[in-house]
Amino acid sequence: MTTPENKTSTPTIGVFDSGFGGLTVLRALLNHMPHARFAFIGDTARLPYGSKSQRTIARYAAQSARFLVNEQGAEFLVIACNTASALALDAIKQAVPVPVLGVIEPGAEAARAASRTGDVLVIATDATVQSHAYAAACRTRGLRALEKACPLLVPLVEEGWTETGAFAAQAASAPPQVAASPQVAVTAEVVRIYLTELNAEAAALGMNPDTLVLGCTHYPLLRSLIERAVPSGMRVIDSAESAAEAAVRLFGQQNSEDLPSAPQSLRCFATDSVDKFERLGSRFLGRPVGKVELVDLGG
Amino acid sequence: MTTPENKTSTPTIGVFDSGFGGLTVLRALLNHMPHARFAFIGDTARLPYGSKSQRTIARYAAQSARFLVNEQGAEFLVIACNTASALALDAIKQAVPVPVLGVIEPGAEAARAASRTGDVLVIATDATVQSHAYAAACRTRGLRALEKACPLLVPLVEEGWTETGAFAAQAASAPPQVAASPQVAVTAEVVRIYLTELNAEAAALGMNPDTLVLGCTHYPLLRSLIERAVPSGMRVIDSAESAAEAAVRLFGQQNSEDLPSAPQSLRCFATDSVDKFERLGSRFLGRPVGKVELVDLGG
Numbered sequence: 001m002t003t004p005e006n007k008t009s010t011p012t013i014g015v016f017d018s019g020f021g022g023l024t025v026l027r028a029l030l031n032h033m034p035h036a037r038f039a040f041i042g043d044t045a046r047l048p049y050g051s052k053s054q055r056t057i058a059r060y061a062a063q064s065a066r067f068l069v070n071e072q073g074a075e076f077l078v079i080a081c082n083t084a085s086a087l088a089l090d091a092i093k094q095a096v097p098v099p100v101l102g103v104i105e106p107g108a109e110a111a112r113a114a115s116r117t118g119d120v121l122v123i124a125t126d127a128t129v130q131s132h133a134y135a136a137a138c139r140t141r142g143l144r145a146l147e148k149a150c151p152l153l154v155p156l157v158e159e160g161w162t163e164t165g166a167f168a169a170q171a172a173s174a175p176p177q178v179a180a181s182p183q184v185a186v187t188a189e190v191v192r193i194y195l196t197e198l199n200a201e202a203a204a205l206g207m208n209p210d211t212l213v214l215g216c217t218h219y220p221l222l223r224s225l226i227e228r229a230v231p232s233g234m235r236v237i238d239s240a241e242s243a244a245e246a247a248v249r250l251f252g253q254q255n256s257e258d259l260p261s262a263p264q265s266l267r268c269f270a271t272d273s274v275d276k277f278e279r280l281g282s283r284f285l286g287r288p289v290g291k292v293e294l295v296d297l298g299g
Numbered sequence: 300m301t302t303p304e305n306k307t308s309t310p311t312i313g314v315f316d317s318g319f320g321g322l323t324v325l326r327a328l329l330n331h332m333p334h335a336r337f338a339f340i341g342d343t344a345r346l347p348y349g350s351k352s353q354r355t356i357a358r359y360a361a362q363s364a365r366f367l368v369n370e371q372g373a374e375f376l377v378i379a380c381n382t383a384s385a386l387a388l389d390a391i392k393q394a395v396p397v398p399v400l401g402v403i404e405p406g407a408e409a410a411r412a413a414s415r416t417g418d419v420l421v422i423a424t425d426a427t428v429q430s431h432a433y434a435a436a437c438r439t440r441g442l443r444a445l446e447k448a449c450p451l452l453v454p455l456v457e458e459g460w461t462e463t464g465a466f467a468a469q470a471a472s473a474p475p476q477v478a479a480s481p482q483v484a485v486t487a488e489v490v491r492i493y494l495t496e497l498n499a500e501a502a503a504l505g506m507n508p509d510t511l512v513l514g515c516t517h518y519p520l521l522r523s524l525i526e527r528a529v530p531s532g533m534r535v536i537d538s539a540e541s542a543a544e545a546a547v548r549l550f551g552q553q554n555s556e557d558l559p560s561a562p563q564s565l566r567c568f569a570t571d572s573v574d575k576f577e578r579l580g581s582r583f584l585g586r587p588v589g590k591v592e593l594v595d596l597g598g
Binding site: 151152155156158159161182183185186189190193 | 450451454455457458460481482484485488489492
């Protein structure tokens with residue numbers, strides 16, 4: 001907890017996800033904010049949120065938000081979960097007295113900045129697509145969005161059938177690589193099938209999309225495969241990266257230059273499945289997650 | 300509810316699953332028992348069971364079991380869910396005063412009957428493998444079992460990336476087919492990768508497996524793909540089919556020949572997600588599931 005006695009210019013950022021996919025958002029935040037304290041909680045005991053009612057999701061997310069603010073001293077919250085961002089952002093804002101940022105608005109804003117045609121594609125989980133939160137956020141920005149659920153991508157990432165160092169090869173200019181293994185070849189083919197279907201649907205609707213939004217926190221691990229599968233010239237927007245950049249703009253300004261800054265620090269919490277979190281989390285975070293602490297948020 | 304006034308020789312069988320994969324077990328039961336009433340409940344509001352504690356699974360499964368017996372008049376229960384069979388069978392037996400059959404013992408028994416070498420392979424979900432219930436059931440029968448989790452197969456089946464009429468092409472003698480679509484080719488390749496890995500692990504352990512158990516109720520929809528991917532001569536055991544055959548042996552005998560028999564009937568219940576159940580269920584059941592009734596089992 002930050003008290004007046006130990007106050008520094010080092011902000012404490014709370015990051016919340018229903019699982020550990022949001023570690024890709026945390027990863028981007030760590031890169032952008034070298035002098036912040038971070039507390040991450042994954043509500044792994046109660047995932048997946050996608051199959052639950054809006055009321056239940058709001059209640060669960062508010063519990064995690066209060067834990068980050070009241071127990072960990074978070075001064076800002078980043079909701080690194082597309083489902084909670086889509087369905088529970090208002091409830092979280094009401095539950096805690098600190099600024100709260102979701103992943104959907106920054107993703108849509110980045111799409112607005114990137115798109116020239118005004119036609120945007122969004123890939124996400126079934127729950128996020130059913131909420132149509134990206135389509136709504138795009139519409140308020142004058143964009144037309146076509147969303148597609150890609151249910152196989154999360155299990156492929158969690159199975160580890162991705163390229164090693166996919167993060168390192170993020171740049172669109174990265175040279176095409178030969179698929180390293182039969183497993184990665186499967187993932188590349190699944191990505192190709194989904195994007196072919198999505199582009200065909202867009203063409204049938206008379207759209208001319210030039211931007212693809214990755215609307216799931218697992219998808220950054222597939223970014224280089226996705227960039228090789230999209231039509232030439234299509235921009236790929238990573239909503240995890242967009243959310244981190246928005247967080248820097250919103251929260252970075254609030255640092256006082258007059259106070260000493262502390263080194264970056266990170267604590268990770270989970271409500272269950274600490275083993276899976278520790279085992280898979282490092283691939284999402286791009287560095288060891290270290291010891292994950294188990295917390296009980298109650299009912 | 301079966302009362303003495305309307306008693307016939309028609310038994311009422313209750314079938315329980317955490318989702319709708321157990322419809323493959325129900326499908327086999329419908330084929331084997333043309334004069335039974337069936338009530339199926341999928342506890343879709345609370346799936347997946349695999350990530351929950353044994354105590355929670357036992358409590359949830361007992362609620363569904365009591366619904367089938369007390370509200371639907373089931374005289375026998377089939378637990379068409381590998382996780383619940385592995386972790387909650389005793390709790391269910393204590394919760395209801397009727398005979399209860401799981402899917403794991405019949406699958407292991409069929410493997411015992413099929414295997415000459417005594418070495419058996421089992422593919423299942425992560426939760427079922429972690430319970431080691433198949434290995435234990437095989438060990439008591441003098442078999443050595445090697446289990447492998449195949450987390451991508453359930454989402455591939457639920458995405459519909461399977462062969463149309465896979466059930467019709469179940470026979471091992473079915474001629475190899477050219478994969479009908481890029482989607483089915485992906486699934487075939489995933490099956491090949493998993494089985495290649497499993498056979499390599501078995502060889503490294505000095506095993507000589509001749510039997511493969513499908514330890515997940517989704518896998519019968521992949522049976523023809525799996526049969527084409529196993530080494531020549533390997534028997535494929537479908538635990539859904541084995542459970543149905545065991546149910547006929549156990550429950551079929553209890554019909555009285557002196558009473559009239561009623562035509563087969565079926566009611567399906569779910570605790571949530573009726574849409575997905577109705578949309579996907581027919582592929583598992585091999586016939587229309589009809590109207591799925593929503594029930595609230597409480598906490």
